[in-house]
Amino acid sequence: MSVEVRPDVTRSPVRGLAGGVRALAAVAWLCGALVVLAQIVYSMTEPDDRIFTTVASVIAFAVASVCDALARFGPRAAVLLVVVAGGGGLLAETIGVHTGFPFGDYRYTGSLGLELAGVPAVVPLAWVMMCWPALLVGRSLTGWSRGDRPMWPVVAVGAWALASWDVFLDPQMVDAGHWVWSSPAPALPGVDGVPLTNYAGWVLVSVVMMTVLQRGVGRPRVTRELDLRVGPAPVLYLWTYGSSVWAxxxxxxxxxxxxxAGLLMGLVAIPFAVAVWRAHR
Structure with a gap:
């Protein structure tokens, strides 16, 4: 399996770079396979026994996203992803739990294991896992990587790609008893148990994360930004959408x-599926 390398990075030995990308891709795809397996097992497991597959799925997805970022864009992008999505996610959740801003008044129930400042350690990893493919969605659907385009469309589409996923996530986690809201109304029609303030907070945090990431990741070091030989992030985003609708x-x-949620996330997921298909036909 070979990966085309941009001319501007060929000062380094192409063979060594391609080999490194292949190794990262192998790890990323292995983790991606574990994500799919863990989520399938999750659906076949009794609710009280799902914590292991929940945590395993998030960890594997987060590792896949970091490896994907490293292979596609290089070390700077991978570090930025961990700092912005992981650190920023932990900061936003910590502030949210203790102040009610920006998501509303909620609390974790202690069922997700180890906590940092009142936030389960797995939660910032969830921000990492989806923040990266959401950025790729934004860049792909706005055509930013094909020329000198303004940044704001990437931020807007990427933030929507990330925040709309939470319309699936929050009801599932509330029903599983992992966190609760003190006042879950008003809510989206048909999405009881989660207040509108939560989604407003997600949009705000997502916009900040997408802005910083888009400014910092730069250009990809592979010729085709959505090349699936580099990593599974585009596929995992689409898998998350399709499996969430079904589940x-x-x-x-x-x-x-x-x-x-299928309609809201589908506004970007369906066009993104078309973009991924066109990139590989």
Whole structure:
């Protein structure tokens, strides 16, 4: 498996760079496979026994995203992802838990294991895992990588790609008992149990994260930004969308969430699926 390398990075030995990319891609795809396996097992497991597959899925996805960022854009992008999405996610959640801003008044129940400042350690990893593919969605759908385009469309589309996923996530986690809201109304139609303030907070945090990441990651070091030989991030985003639509309708007893979140996230996920297909036909 070979990876085309941009001319501007050929000062380094091409063979060594391609070999490093292949190794990272192998790790990323292995972790991606573990994500899919863990989520399938999750759907077949009793609710009280799902914590292991929940945490395993998030960790594997986060590692896959970091490896994908490293292979696609280099060390700076990978470090920036961890700092911005992981550190920023922990900061936002810590402030949120203790002040109610920007998500609203909520608390974790202690069911997700080790906590840092009142926030489960797995939560910032969840920001890492989805923040990276959301950025790729924004860059792809706005055509930013094809020329000198303004940054704000990337930020807007990427933030939507990230925040709309939470319309799937929050109802699932609330139903699983991992966190609770003191006042879950008003809510989106059909998405009971999660207040609108939560989604407003997600949009705000997502905009900040996408802005910093887009400014900092630079140009990819591979010719095709969505090249699946480099890593699974585009596929994992689409898998998350499709599996979430199916799971809420078939397993979680939340068909309304499947429809509402499916429409909201589908605004970017469906065009992104077309973009990925076109990039590899």
């Amino acid at each position: 809420h309708a078939a397993f979680f007893g939340r068909p309304a969430v499947s429809v509402v």
